[in-house]
Amino acid sequence: MTALASGSHRVRLASKRQHLTLTAQVRLVAVLALFALGVGAILLRLTFIGVFGEQAQAATRSALVDPGRGDIVDRNGVPLARTIDGYAIRVVPDRLIGDRRVLARKLAEIFPDTSEERFLKLLSRTKPTYLRHRAVPEEVNRVHALGEVGIEFPREKERFYPQLQLAAHVLGYVHPDGHGVSGMERAMDAELIDPKKRLTPSALSIDIRVQAALEDELGKGMKAYDAKAAAGIVLDVETGEVMAMTSLPSFNPNQFDADSIAFEANQVTYRFFELGSTFKPLTVAAAIDAGTVTSMARRYDASRPLKVAGFQIRDSHSSGRWLNVPETLVHSSNIVTAQIADELGPERLQAVMRKLHFDRQAEINLRERAKPLWPAQWGRLTNMTVGYGHGIAVTPLHLASAYAAMVNGGLYRPATLLKLNPADVPRGERVFKASTSARMNQLLRMIVRDGTGRKAEAPGFRVGGKTGSAEKPGAGGYRRSSVVATFAAAFPMDKPRYVVIVMIDEPSGNQASSFQRTAGWTAAPVVAKLVPRIGPMLGVIPDDRRDVDVSELMPLLWKAPGTKSDDPV
Template sequence: MNTLVVRPTRVRTAGVRQQILLTAQQRLMILMLLFAAAFLLVSMRLVYFVLFDTSAGQRSAGAFIPARADIVDRNGVPLARTIDGYSIRVVPSKLLNDRNYLAGELHRIFPDMSRADLLAKLTGPRPTYIRRRALPDQVAAVNAIGDVGFDFPREKERLYPQLTLAAHVLGFTNAEGHGVTGVEGAFDQRLIDKATRGEPLALSIDARVQGVLESELGAAVANLEAIGGAGVILDVHTGEVAAMTSLPTFNPNKLTGSDPTTRRNAVTYNLYELGSTFKPLSIGAAIDNGTVTNMARRYDASAPLPIAGFRIRDSHPGRWYNVPETLIESSNIATARIADDMGREPLEKLFRALHFDQRPDIELKERAFPLWPKHWGRVTTMTTSYGHGIAVTPLHLASAYAALVNGGIYRPATLLKLGDRAPPQGRRVFKAATSARMRQLLRLIVSDGTGKQADAPGFRVGGKTGSAEKPGAGGYRRHSLVSTFAAAFPMDNPRYVVIVMIDEPKGNAYSSGQRTAGWTAAPVVRKVVTRAGPMLGVFPDQSRDVDVSELTPLLRRNEEAP
């Protein structure tokens, strides 16, 4: 029996394996080369974008430019900005639920809207807005109703994060996003222009000082049961407005349903006869003109002054007053006699130089034209010297007092932060020596006269009271006063003017039964200066004051005239 042995064929696996590894290595190299080429191409492209292509950067930067520029205070605190907000809109043709049911649900979410108004929107022929500026919880509540007829478009919304703070300065925008009043209206083009809207608009307002002025004036208006008030703080050397407020105020975030009369800026748009606050201006004109050359000269104020069938009176029994006493005792009679000696031309020239015959100098559109005397005769010269027969805005008075104490230079007020820019050159309206003398006299009024309650220890406040009866049908209303205090500080080197005006204060326990400015407006100035002074870089210093040593011997208390 034969046995067949078969030997299997040898497989050359080593060569095949080597060939496979070689092929894999070749493919890997090709992939690496492709990856390196792609990486190089991307890198070159990126380098090109960085070095040569500016359009991408412009597109990227443009994505962050707001639809309307922010408004900030002088320290960068946001006062107005544009955000993407929700609106609530109804499309009546798409509503699925009963309209009366939906009106009830919406009234529960928006109690400030009547059911009837809501039902009218739900049954109208066209899509309409339920709320253009809706809060997130309101959007969620309407969405929870579950009707497809409601939609919630995102729209550009102007937000005022400080609520009522500086509302009259800022103003507001309309539904189309354009400014209507205030800074929003005055600088509308600047705020929407593509070339400038990327940069915030910096105002001269200091939000901290604004808050102080609003809180102190607001408390006084409430405690005195007044119908309103106005206040402004002005840099005497640059014209920058550090604070401006008008009461009553409003919230620009919630215009719907608010009283339109509260949106009127009393500082720039309301006219008042500001009474005795004009006396220092008139005395300054008389000194400038050479009518008053001796502070010791006396004027007869012992009896009412008859003129053209009228009698000029003081609010208290008088006597013979020299110039410092005329201001300290706030004598209408003595001031009128000084103005009469001076004559019409110098006083009228001064008032025109202070722009009392023009709208106030500031960027806002809301600026009133003063009530200027139609016929300027002898009586007009005498009465306007103590603030009767001429009506201006509180801002007119602030700019005038700045010129009175800063060395005699009138500059327009501004709401823009000047920063490193030089202030306007201005115009001389008082001699420097006259300004120095008036600083002494204004300080005396606070230290020894009707303005004692404005004296803030260490701040060397100077100023003048003004309590003027408001005109009405048939003459002046004796029981309706505009009480004003015009002040500056520190009087040895004035930095700021402060004007506080209270409209029709009541004489109550808060003011010891008094309605005049010395009891109503002057204390507000003291509180504002004490709180805001350090914020403005003015700190109390009890060791300094205005040198009034040559004037104090002229003050004669309760002494009879010879």
């Protein structure tokens, strides 16, 4: 029995050893197989990288760190729009444990701009839905404190505008779906979401310092004169770059809501106006270029209203005498400007207006551009009224580009909101002769020194420009109580570098403006305060020893004893 037991034990031991050996072999095979798979994966990855190179690596980096929408900066690199990681608030309805109506009421208390009924509707949906995009941390904490497990707080890319409402109409804003809705966000949408291009900030032509000064002075003017709205632009006449552009009232693109919609339209590019007497220098320049005005001393009859086709053209403040060309602009005579336009003729005046692009949308990067109101019939009377800025309506941007062409030597360049390299500056299209441009610089300076634009004077900066006060059209004709007051300026006039357009919409005419609503009393003073602020930022240093030489023209200005020419139109 002992021998039998011993044999049986040896058999069991041998069987166990075989089992252990087999198990070890199986494990070894499995380890080898896993190792082989690992090596194969590495080889496959190396082959993939070798074949697809940088594309594969870029895709991997993008998947790991998605930079979101590209940044926008000003011309000096100051951030204007950035993408940050923000919070959203989302509900998963089938995970809610509390009473939905109670939860809706509490959410409405946290977010007063959304009703309890609206939240209840969102909470009652069958699929997960967002309750809030771009929630601030304080709001997230308050919702989290409700203790509802069915509410989640996913992180998402959020567009942030660090300058708040500065340059809001230039930048625009972004829809929650990640695409631009207006402004440069819309215009550059494809570039800002392009994986290759978005890694480099997009530089605008805007100088945020100049932008801040423009918005501040315009806002002060709008408030002081109790105006409906205001708009302004600062344009580089040598490049077409927009240094600043604003439309007031404005909005905060970080908090674009139902109340912001009323202020969304950019008045500089998307609304047109009859800009009145600011057109007179353009008409005179066209006449000088065409040779119908050959002498600054020639006089025209402004002693009485001009009757044309049953219509009377009058001056706001009649001089009651004959005026020469400098006096026509200095005193802003409709009567003489109409005669100059009449001699020029519809064909030639139209040709100049077309060269200035007054018959089409203004050239700029924005999608929000209005087409001017071009006369359907351009007869003799229309030609005369267009000469002094009535019967045609353009945007302030059109006017800025036209003045740039008039003062920079005669070349029209399209406006741009992108920072340009010197090699990218367009050569420009010839509109006026260089000699005509030089003459107009003298005349514009005289208007500020001795005429309707005297309140735009900024000592040392050699400002030139023209006032324009146009009654707004309404039912049954023009409304005398509603005026668009515009001042079109350039500086320094001895070598013009920047054009400034300031427009005040419906100033009330109160004590701040000596109870006057015209541009000389409302828009011009804004220019006088703005230019000294932005000049040094733009490299224009005040110098009282320099000025454009107008000595040959000054003897042509006649003033009766005791009279004043500071009653601006």
